[in-house]
Amino acid sequence: MKIQIMGAGALGSLFGALLLKAGFDVVFVARGEQLKALQSRGLEVSGLMEEHFDVTAVSEPVDADLVFLTVKAYDTENAARQLEKVRFRAICSLQNGVGNEDILARHFDNVVGGVTTYGANLREPGHVIYAGEGMTLLGNFKGSGAEDFELVLREAGVNVEVVEDIERRIWEKACINAVINPITAVCRVRNGKIVEVPELWDVARRIAGECREVMSRMGYDVDVERAAKDVAVRTSMNRSSMLQDIEKGRRTEIEFINGAFVRKAREFGIDATYNEIMVKLVRGIELGVD
Ligand SMILES: NC(=O)c1ccc[n+]([C@@H]2O[C@H](COP(=O)([O-])OP(=O)(O)OC[C@H]3O[C@@H](n4cnc5c(N)ncnc54)[C@H](O)[C@@H]3O)[C@@H](O)[C@H]2O)c1
Ligand SMILES: CC(C)(CO)[C@@H](O)C(=O)[O-]
The missing domain is CATH 3.40.50.720 (NAD(P)-binding Rossmann-like Domain)
Known part of the structure; x- marks a missing residue:
């Protein structure tokens, strides 16, 4: 083989x-x-x-x-x-x-x-x-x-x-990544800080809410906030893959993570402002704007 x-x-x-x-x-x-x-x-x-x-x-x-x-x-x-x-x-x-x-x-x-x-x-x-x-x-x-x-x-x-239900599993993992990865990449913090710092958790909750709404319109009932919190706590000392990409000056997968939620939200006519902002901020960092 x-x-x-x-x-x-x-x-x-x-x-x-x-x-x-x-x-x-x-x-x-x-x-x-x-x-x-x-x-x-x-x-x-x-x-x-x-x-x-x-x-x-x-x-x-x-x-x-x-x-x-x-x-x-x-x-x-x-x-x-x-x-x-x-x-x-x-x-x-x-x-x-x-x-x-x-x-x-x-x-x-x-x-x-x-x-x-x-x-x-x-x-x-x-x-x-x-x-x-x-x-x-x-x-x-x-x-x-x-x-x-x-x-x-x-x-x-x-x-x-x-x-x-592999499609659902792929979207579920994308939910976790959509909540944790961009915040850690923009703020340059380890995963655990998302839960520890109230300001960051507030943003995380809003991203999670939008992802939950998109998932729900796709027919998937997922408590994104709880799932993301669990993973952030369990991996609190990790530097997320997106943070590592940013630190190494590499392109990120943001368009396929938060970008995917923005596109789906548009299809359903629902709001995904927080996801959209995260895409734009991470793109800004990728572009290396001084
Ligand atoms: N690293 C992890 O622990 C991990 C865990 C789960 C999921 N993932 C996912 O797996 C994927 C890969 O992640 P990674 O961390 O291994 O990234 P990576 O950048 O280390 O590996 C990707 C490799 O593919 C090579 N490549 C790209 N196009 C190629 C081509 N046409 N021909 C030959 N080589 C090519 C790149 O040069 C690079 O070496 C990503 O989607 C990532 O999100 C990674
Ligand atoms: C779950 C995760 C956010 C943990 O660091 C990981 O998928 C990553 O870093 O992309």
């Missing part, structure tokens, strides 16, 4: 390493310094697993049985176009944000949606930190394939479950 990791950054390297350890034939598609490091030194894993792997790393996708997509959401369209040139049975997104599966569904027949709470960071090119074991939920978004991905992940020791 040949498994391709499309976008071998932090998360892709971690999942690739777990699959390699289980004996799968894994191909890592990477770019830049990461590609060079993987090709010359292999993949180093630290943290919850300490291991070195010699890996097959390429700059362009190749034929495979299954593909995991682990690029950032803003790179999904590009990656899909590259993947159109090769053959594989099914593709599974493990990304954050809303809309990745819709993009993939325009290109491929078998698209599996995924939501994961595993945690990984790149210490340097070729060196991934396995920071947190979590849960991975999978579900067929278009066509089939979820059970195939479940099987290989389970064999690799990953906590995984196939669900019937």
